[in-house]
Amino acid sequence: MLVLAGNASARRLLDMVDVEGVRNNQLIGYGLVVGLDGTGDKSAFTKQSLVNMLREFGLTISSSDVNSKNIAAVTVHASLPPFARPGQKIDVTVSSIGDAKSLRGGTLLLTPMKGINGEVFAVAQGSLIVGGVSAQGLAGTADAPVAGSLIQINSTNAGRIPGGALVERSVKSAFNFGEQLVLNLKEPSYTNARRVVTAINDYFGPKVANASNGVSILVSAPKDSSQRVAFMSMLEGLNVETADPSARIIFNSRTGTVVMGEHVRVRPAAVSHGNLVVKVRQATSVSQPGAFSQGGQTEVILNSDVTIEEQNAAIYMVKEGVTLQEVVMAINGVGATPTDLMSILEALKAAGALEAELIVI
Known part of the structure; x- marks a missing residue:
């Protein structure tokens, strides 16, 4: 499959940059899902987790006493958005780590969620929503049934709990500190950095913004938090004329997809x-x-x-292409499959006839 990619001449400023210090934080936890209809697991760590939990409620049992398959050990992960405050809710994803067949119909018990520093930032609990479904028949005799045909749609070992975690602690941000904000370009470019600086200074006045390199742009911002929010709102509405993207051809070796940028050029070459x-x-x-x-x-x-x-195999003369359509028509004239197309483009690049960067993903 060949996909043609173009570019827009103007973009919103905050679609081009990330504000330094304003980011999501990843959280992870380990917990138990209960209430399963015999589709849980019997892993040793699951039994031990259940024993440890019941011990907190004054019950003393051993792992050998646990035979139920209505429980599953899971990992719980979520993304804590910037500026999240205690009491707010965030979505969580629950995934089985044992040999459970399905988490459908299960309920996650109270699970602390920790950040990279080991501190608890949220607590998750609730009923799972599982998008997958599976059904299995039985074979053999009534006295000795065995597993029969199985049909499954999507995964049944992972689910989500919308708003399933309560934020217990906020993450400190550098947004409201200092006299400057740092804007980092998502796609480094000296030209785009200069154009962002020009757009900001034309709107707010000279010397408000300056670029330290092709990625980071320093912007003087009000110290008062309410004024700084209003300042960011105005920045968000700025449109910046972006530079033409570099000529690139992307190969996806797994799917056979080839994506060519608008500025790809081909010089005269012969292809067999x-x-x-x-x-x-x-x-x-x-x-x-x-x-x-x-x-x-x-x-x-x-x-x-x-x-x-x-x-x-005939030798095809590829003429010089000044537009993407001409390039595609010339290469399609060889009658190559997407896999062969990758080899042809690599050979054209090696011969110096292709003006583009080849990227394999």
């Missing part, structure tokens, strides 16, 4: 596309003694015939 075909023919013949011979035995003889043929 063909394959070698190896044919192996094997025949069996029988050798036996003559009619009046006094000895000998019948033998089976294998005869192999190996030939190598080179398919005829």
